[in-house]
Amino acid sequence: MSNQYFNIYYDPVREGYDPSTWRALYGQPVVGSNQLMIREAGMLHYGDILRGDSVISLKIPAPAIGADRKFGFLQFSKNAYAYFKILNGALTAETSNGTTSTAISTAITWQSAWTDTNTEFRIKWEAGTVTFFIGGAQQTAISDISVSGDPMSIYLSNNSGSDTMLLNYMNVKGIQSYRFTELVEGSSFEFYVYKSEALTISEAVTMLMVILIAGNGIISDTVTVSESVTVTLIHNISVNDALTVTDNLSSTPGPSTITIDVNDVLTVSEDITRFNQEFVSVNDVLTITESVTTTGQEFISVTDTLTLTESSSVSTPA
Numbered sequence: 001m002s003n004q005y006f007n008i009y010y011d012p013v014r015e016g017y018d019p020s021t022w023r024a025l026y027g028q029p030v031v032g033s034n035q036l037m038i039r040e041a042g043m044l045h046y047g048d049i050l051r052g053d054s055v056i057s058l059k060i061p062a063p064a065i066g067a068d069r070k071f072g073f074l075q076f077s078k079n080a081y082a083y084f085k086i087l088n089g090a091l092t093a094e095t096s097n098g099t100t101s102t103a104i105s106t107a108i109t110w111q112s113a114w115t116d117t118n119t120e121f122r123i124k125w126e127a128g129t130v131t132f133f134i135g136g137a138q139q140t141a142i143s144d145i146s147v148s149g150d151p152m153s154i155y156l157s158n159n160s161g162s163d164t165m166l167l168n169y170m171n172v173k174g175i176q177s178y179r180f181t182e183l184v185e186g187s188s189f190e191f192y193v194y195k196s197e198a199l200t201i202s203e204a205v206t207m208l209m210v211i212l213i214a215g216n217g218i219i220s221d222t223v224t225v226s227e228s229v230t231v232t233l234i235h236n237i238s239v240n241d242a243l244t245v246t247d248n249l250s251s252t253p254g255p256s257t258i259t260i261d262v263n264d265v266l267t268v269s270e271d272i273t274r275f276n277q278e279f280v281s282v283n284d285v286l287t288i289t290e291s292v293t294t295t296g297q298e299f300i301s302v303t304d305t306l307t308l309t310e311s312s313s314v315s316t317p318a
Contacts, residue, residue, distance in 0.1 A: 006178035008047060010154075010170040012036040020182075021046055025076075025157070029167075035059070036167040042157035044076060050151045050177035053124045057168035060158075062115040063089045067160045072123050073148075074155035080148040082130045083155065084108075084121055093132040093140050097148040106140040108132070118168045151177065 015021065016031045027041025056071055063086045072083025078098035085092050085105070092105040113119075114135060122133035127149070131141040154172065158165040 003176075005173075006052075006175040007171075007173045008175070008178065009172070010045075010167075012167065012169075026159075033166075037164050038156055038158045038167060039164040040159060040161065042159065043155070044074065045154040046181045047153055048151040048177075048179040048181060049073065049153060049172060049175050051125045051127065052172045052175035052178075053122070054154065054170070054172040055120050055122045056154075056156070056170045057118050057120050059116055059118050059166040059168065060086075060114075061163050062112070063087075063091050063110055065089060067163075069158045069160060069165055071121060071156045071165075072154075073125060073152035075148070075150055075152045076155075078150065080150055080152060081155070082123055082125055082142075082148065082152070084123070084132065093130075093142065095130050095142045095144075095146045095148070097146055098150070100146045102142060102144075102146045106132075106142065108134070108139045111135075118166075151179075 010021075012031050013034050017029050017036060022029075022043045022045055025042035025044055027039070029036050029038045029041045029043055031037070054073070058071065060069065061067070065088050067086050067088055069086040070081075070083050072081065074081045074083065075098065080096055080098035082095045083093075085094050091108045091110050093108060094102050094105050096102065111134075119135050120133075122136075124131040124133070125147075128147055129141060129143040130147050132139045154170065156165070156167065
């Protein structure tokens with residue numbers, strides 16, 4: 001008796017973006033110009049695939065600083081995968097069985113003919129071997145224990161900021177085993193975002209010469225925190241800001257007249273917008289410590305300006 005194989009395809013013109021077919025991991029892909037536009041979004045197909053030959057036609061920019069894209073096969077919770085990965089300026093082919101990853105990520109030299117052009121990225125997943133093709137040409141093959149023997153799903157993620165990854169079509173042929181998992185109504189998915197910054201500036205100024213004779217001292221501090229958080233659907237939000245300004249001014253008594261002017265301005269602006277259930281945690285710690293010691297007639301001016309702007313992003317599986 002001959003083996004039975006399965007074949008599936010996806011066409012945005014026919015299906016659009018159907019949430020009963022795709023699980024949005026973060027963000028929200030949309031259809032435009034007969035292609036699926038994936039911008040700051042990740043998606044996982046509901047089909048359980050055990051081995052197969054997948055072709056994903058994509059239009060993407062050349063790898064550059066800030067790029068973060070993955071496309072291929074993934075089992076999310078186990079973190080088993082076989083996919084192309086673009087991180088900053090590097091394109092690699094990577095596999096993992098959920099425990100052991102590719103010993104050395106296989107680098108692929110980007111060709112200008114692939115830039116912003118509909119290009120077929122093909123992953124042929126067989127028992128013990130995954131072969132990667134681009135534009136019809138084999139780029140590399142991985143044959144070690146990192147090749148998963150468990151079912152996975154088609155996975156696409158573009159967390160590159162402002163640019164868009166366009167999906168033209170997808171074909172998967174010769175699937176050894178296939179099962180489509182129906183969407184469970186009312187099910188929730190939480191994606192976690194952690195972002196924390198700490199800035200510390202310490203200044204010590206000692207003047208030993210006469211610069212300016214004056215007769216007043218001014219200390220002025222301005223602290224501004226602006227936060228805007230918008231979340232759709234189930235959410236937990238925690239925003240914590242701690243700002244400390246410490247000014248310590250002293251001068252040795254004497255006949256001189258002293259002018260000291262210290263101005264501190266701190267601004268924190270945070271804007272987080274997500275479109276799925278998630279946990280968002282933003283923590284900011286900013287500290288300015290200034291110590292000024294004077295021993296004569298002088299003019300001292302210390303000005304500090306710190307600006308922290310945060311744009312939260314979502315991390316997807318490695």
